[in-house]
Amino acid sequence: MKARLILENGAVFEGEAFGYLDTQVGEVVFNTGMTGYQEVLTDPSYCGQIIVMTYPLIGNYGINLDDFESNSIKAKGLIVREKCAFSSNFRSEFELEQFLKHNKVLGIEGIDTRALTRMIRSRGTMRGIITTEDLSETEISSYIEDYSSKGVVYAVCTKTIERYNGLTTSSDEQHKKVALIDYGAKKNILRELLKRNCDVTIYPAWTSADEILKDQPDLVFLSNGPGNPEDLAPEIEEIKKLIGVKPIVGICLGHQLIALASEGETEKLKFGHRGCNHPVKDIGKNRVYITSQNHGYCVTKLPKDFEVTHVNVNDGSVEGMRHTLLPVFSVQFHPEASPGPRESDYLFDEFIAYAE
Numbered sequence: 571m572k573a574r575l576i577l578e579n580g581a582v583f584e585g586e587a588f589g590y591l592d593t594q595v596g597e598v599v600f601n602t603g604m605t606g607y608q609e610v611l612t613d614p615s616y617c618g619q620i621i622v623m624t625y626p627l628i629g630n631y632g633i634n635l636d637d638f639e640s641n642s643i644k645a646k647g648l649i650v651r652e653k654c655a656f657s658s659n660f661r662s663e664f665e666l667e668q669f670l671k672h673n674k675v676l677g678i679e680g681i682d683t684r685a686l687t688r689m690i691r692s693r694g695t696m697r698g699i700i701t702t703e704d705l706s707e708t709e710i711s712s713y714i715e716d717y718s719s720k721g722v723v724y725a726v727c728t729k730t731i732e733r734y735n736g737l738t739t740s741s742d743e744q745h746k747k748v749a750l751i752d753y754g755a756k757k758n759i760l761r762e763l764l765k766r767n768c769d770v771t772i773y774p775a776w777t778s779a780d781e782i783l784k785d786q787p788d789l790v791f792l793s794n795g796p797g798n799p800e801d802l803a804p805e806i807e808e809i810k811k812l813i814g815v816k817p818i819v820g821i822c823l824g825h826q827l828i829a830l831a832s833e834g835e836t837e838k839l840k841f842g843h844r845g846c847n848h849p850v851k852d853i854g855k856n857r858v859y860i861t862s863q864n865h866g867y868c869v870t871k872l873p874k875d876f877e878v879t880h881v882n883v884n885d886g887s888v889e890g891m892r893h894t895l896l897p898v899f900s901v902q903f904h905p906e907a908s909p910g911p912r913e914s915d916y917l918f919d920e921f922i923a924y925a926e
């Protein structure tokens with residue numbers, strides 16, 4: 571069946587539908603990873619977005635039971651050049667198409683993803699509709715105008731407090747108590763903390779600072795998550811109450827929220843950074859790491875008393891910052907990888923070293 575992507579600038583790309591037949595509106599973004607489609611689709615930070623994979627063949631190693639970053643697809647749609655119908659990998663449990671169908675997500679194949687990506691790069695990120703229906707002009711513009719990314723964090727974060735014990739049980743290993751505030755946390759953040767013997771309590775995004783402090787954590791960890799950080803005014807107020815009281819670290823959205831809670835500023839990037847091949851320089855180590863990224867916003871004004879620890883080698887944007895006096899440290903990229911290179915996972919040791 572035919573399916574179309576209609577962008578807000580009027581461009582139309584036609585391809586073949588696969589997965590679940592539907593109409594959805596979202597922000598159309600591209601990801602340059604050659605692999606990692608399972609992690610990308612289930613990463614809650616993609617909530618509200620339609621993903622274009624620039625690698626031309628997607629689905630060739632299927633979907634397995636271990637690589638989920640949350641328990642369902644959070645993206646609104648998937649656009650590929652060619653979908654692989656029969657996967658070939660010893661870990662594959664089902665096909666990409668089945669996975670999309672089961673999660674009620676529309677995929678479109680046969681799209682010139684190179685032309686589409688070039689258009690997004692030159693025009694900037696745009697809203698778009700994916701559909702198998704014949705929509706009228708009025709329907710198209712009302713879909714696009716009604717689209718908003720507000721509330722996405724509340725849609726994806728945990729609704730109840732969850733507690734996990736660190737993996738090592740030996741009594742001489744001291745377990746650090748980590749309060750992970752979930753704005754749409756990827757599972758690999760939890761896995762990395764548990765692997766390092768931390769006992770982790772996951773709190774819904776709206777949890778008050780008082781409630782978190784009552785549990786006496788050794789470290790507060792602000793997760794990644796979807797949407798515009800500026801939409802989270804109440805959460806920013808709670809973070810303000812934690813800064814200087816408990817050590818705080820953050821990844822991606824968490825990093826942006828620390829900036830906003832300390833009177834820094836964030837802005838939307840023209841087309842974002844999404845992929846597994848973004849070079850980031852750790853200024854202290856004078857080394858470049860290839861990192862996994864997925865963000866549309868970045869910190870443009872550093873808060874007072876903060877210094878830049880990491881910088882993006884491609885465009886010079888801020889990739890990490892640290893308070894010069896208080897235990898506060900955060901990065902814009904994803905040291906938990908999943909998907910992508912794991913070479914910056916040393917940052918989890920640095921994060922945990924901040925614990926009291």
Ligand SMILES: NC(=O)CC[C@H](N)C(=O)O
Pocket residue numbers: 615793794795796797798799821822823824864865866867868
């Ligand atoms: N992965 C993330 O946490 C993304 C943060 C934020 N939603 C952005 O797009 O910039």
